[in-house]
Structure formats: structure tokens, C-alpha cells
Amino acid sequence: MIILTGGAGMIGSIIAWHLNTILNEDQFVIVDDLICPKQEKNISKRKFSEFIQKNDLLKYLKMNNKVSAVIHMGAISATTENNFNRLLSSNIRYSQMLWSWCAKNNVPFIYASSAATYGLGEYGYNDSEEKIDDLVPLNAYGYSKHFFDQWALQQIQSKSAIPPQWCGLKFFNVYGPNEYHKGRMASVVYHAFKQYQKEQEIRLFKSEHPDFEDGMQLRDFIYVKDAVECVIYLLKNRNISGLFNVGTGKARAFKEIGESVAKNLGGNNSAIKYIDLPADLKEKYQYFTEANINKIRNIGFKNNFKSLSEGISDYVKNYLVSGDPYA
Numbered sequence: 001m002i003i004l005t006g007g008a009g010m011i012g013s014i015i016a017w018h019l020n021t022i023l024n025e026d027q028f029v030i031v032d033d034l035i036c037p038k039q040e041k042n043i044s045k046r047k048f049s050e051f052i053q054k055n056d057l058l059k060y061l062k063m064n065n066k067v068s069a070v071i072h073m074g075a076i077s078a079t080t081e082n083n084f085n086r087l088l089s090s091n092i093r094y095s096q097m098l099w100s101w102c103a104k105n106n107v108p109f110i111y112a113s114s115a116a117t118y119g120l121g122e123y124g125y126n127d128s129e130e131k132i133d134d135l136v137p138l139n140a141y142g143y144s145k146h147f148f149d150q151w152a153l154q155q156i157q158s159k160s161a162i163p164p165q166w167c168g169l170k171f172f173n174v175y176g177p178n179e180y181h182k183g184r185m186a187s188v189v190y191h192a193f194k195q196y197q198k199e200q201e202i203r204l205f206k207s208e209h210p211d212f213e214d215g216m217q218l219r220d221f222i223y224v225k226d227a228v229e230c231v232i233y234l235l236k237n238r239n240i241s242g243l244f245n246v247g248t249g250k251a252r253a254f255k256e257i258g259e260s261v262a263k264n265l266g267g268n269n270s271a272i273k274y275i276d277l278p279a280d281l282k283e284k285y286q287y288f289t290e291a292n293i294n295k296i297r298n299i300g301f302k303n304n305f306k307s308l309s310e311g312i313s314d315y316v317k318n319y320l321v322s323g324d325p326y327a
Contacts, residue, residue: 247291
């Protein structure tokens with residue numbers, strides 16, 4: 001029995017999709033709080049054994065000892081969240097509770113970290129555990145993820161009880177189906193689609209950095225189905241532990257997103273317009289991210305990632321313009 005926290009979120013629900021449709025697996029428990037009205041649609045097509053509210057999970061675990069793995073995707077993921085008490089409770093203490101339970105019960109633990117832990121990338125995007133203390137996240141969300149990564153490594157260094165497998169996944173810019181509940185935090189791909197659909201216009205942020213032209217800010221964008229392939233690979237290889245970047249290893253420009261979305265909707269590059277960067281993002285805006293994926297490649301993960309245009313094409317044609325956009 002797999003425990004899947006955040007199972008009604010974007011990445012979590014696509015893990016559930018993969019378990020059902022690729023692995024023919026329905027013996028898993030989804031843990032989540034459905035705080036958004038449409039979020040239940042993320043799992044409406046899924047087959048699973050139980051749904052549990054977040055705060056009821058520990059009680060459930062005390063009564064069920066046949067857990068084969070915990071995949072912990074649940075978190076407050078808004079990079080604009082400023083209430084650190086909420087982040088402390090959801091992103092740190094809850095994760096510590098699950099880590100400790102997995103350690104005590106000899107259960108593998110795979111959890112979501114974030115590329116937000118890298119801050120401005122002053123020290124690169126290398127997922128080496130030895131470099132972790134150098135990182136300076138830009139926001140409270142990134143710090144909460146960074147803190148837990150550091151805490152996990154401290155447990156190992158102090159020879160405390162640890163799960164038999166532990167993997168922290170530093171997700172870069174994930175986009176794809178089932179992100180519709182995320183509001184402002186949804187991907188640029190989704191926002192570009194909605195803008196073009198409504199106004200035949202795609203709005204991207206102007207650059208305020210002298211080294212980057214408008215629209216040429218670079219990020220490592222990874223299609224959610226590809227990101228989930230990394231999770232499943234680690235789930236199948238219980239001898240592997242560590243921190244791992246989950247990205248394509250190839251930075252792409254925001255302008256390329258605008259061009260690809262417009263093309264898939266029958267438009268052209270003239271649809272792209274540039275707007276000012278919001279004031280609350282100016283001091284915390286990453287102009288370049290690119291995952292170093294040597295580590296996950298070196299442990300045997302050989303899957304090819306979709307290019308940005310391939311991922312956007314699948315997302316737009318098979319989900320966004322279909323009658324039912326949910327995976």
C-alpha cells in the first residue's frame with residue numbers, strides 16, 4: 001500500500017494517473033485537503049483504495065502497518081506565501097513527522113523539495129548534498145524546503161534512525177494537466193493559453209536585468225508526466241537515496257513558451273506582449289535556472305524528456321482544448 005500525500009495536487013494527481021494507467025496499480029491511499037472547488041476533478045478518474053484528510057493521516061498510519069512506501073508531495077507550494085507559521089506546520093513539521101514514521105517502520109520515503117532552494121543560483125544548480133549549506137533561497141517557501149533538506153541530512157549525519165530509502169526531489173518549473181486550481185502559481189504555459197483563448201494575446205514579463213532581453217529570461221521547464229517518471233523510477237529502485245534535481249537540464253526562454261502556445265492555437269508571434277514585472281516579484285525573480293541532472297542520470301535514469309515544444313503540444317492538444325482537460 002502506497003501513501004500519496006498531496007495526491008489531489010498537480011504532481012500528486014499525475015503520480016496517481018501513472019500508477020493507474022501505466023502500472024495498473026490502484027492500491028494506494030490519497031492524502032490531501034481539497035481546499036479548491038475544482039481540485040476533486042484532479043482525482044475523479046482515479047482508482048485508489050482510500051482518501052484521507054491530511055490531519056487524519058497519522059491516526060490512519062497507527063492502524064495500518066502494511067505501507068510499502070510514502071510519496072510525500074503535499075505542501076504549501078505558493079512562492080508568495082509569507083506566513084511562515086503555516087509553512088512551518090505544513091512544509092517542515094508534517095514532513096518531519098512522516099520521515100520519523102518511515103524511519104521507525106522501515107518504509108521508503110520520497111518527498112518533494114524544490115528548485116526554489118537554489119535562490120538566484122549563485123552557487124549553481126548542483127544537487128550535491130555537500131553543497132547544500134551554501135544555498136540561499138529567495139522566499140519563505142524556498143527556505144521551508146531548504147530547511148527540511150538540511151534537517152534530513154542532519155539525521156543521516158547524526159546516525160539517527162532514517163527511512164531505508166529517502167529521496168528529496170528538487171522540482172524545477174513543472175507544467176501540464178491538473179494545475180488548474182493553482183491560480184497565480186499555475187505555469188506560464190497555462191496562463192499563456194488562457195490569455196490567448198480569451199484575448200488572442202499572450203503577456204510575458206519584461207526583463208529588468210541588463211543581460212536578458214524581454215522574454216529571454218530562462219528557466220528549466222519540465223512536463224509533469226516527465227517529472228513523474230523520475231518519481232516512479234526512484235520508487236522502483238529502493239537502493240537509491242539522496243537529493244535529486246528533477247528538470248530537463250536545458251533552460252528555455254519564456255518567449256519560446258509564448259510562441260509555442262500561439263502556434264498550437266493557430267496564432268503567431270505577434271500575439272506576444274510584454275508587461276512590467278509585478279512589484280512583489282522584483283527582488284525575488286529568477287532570470288536563469290537549469291537543473292544539473294548528472295546525478296539522476298548516473299544512477300541509471302535514462303528516460304528522454306520531452307522538449308518544451310513537445311510538452312506544450314501534448315498539453316494544449318490533448319488536454320487544454322479538449323472537452324475534458326483533466327488527466
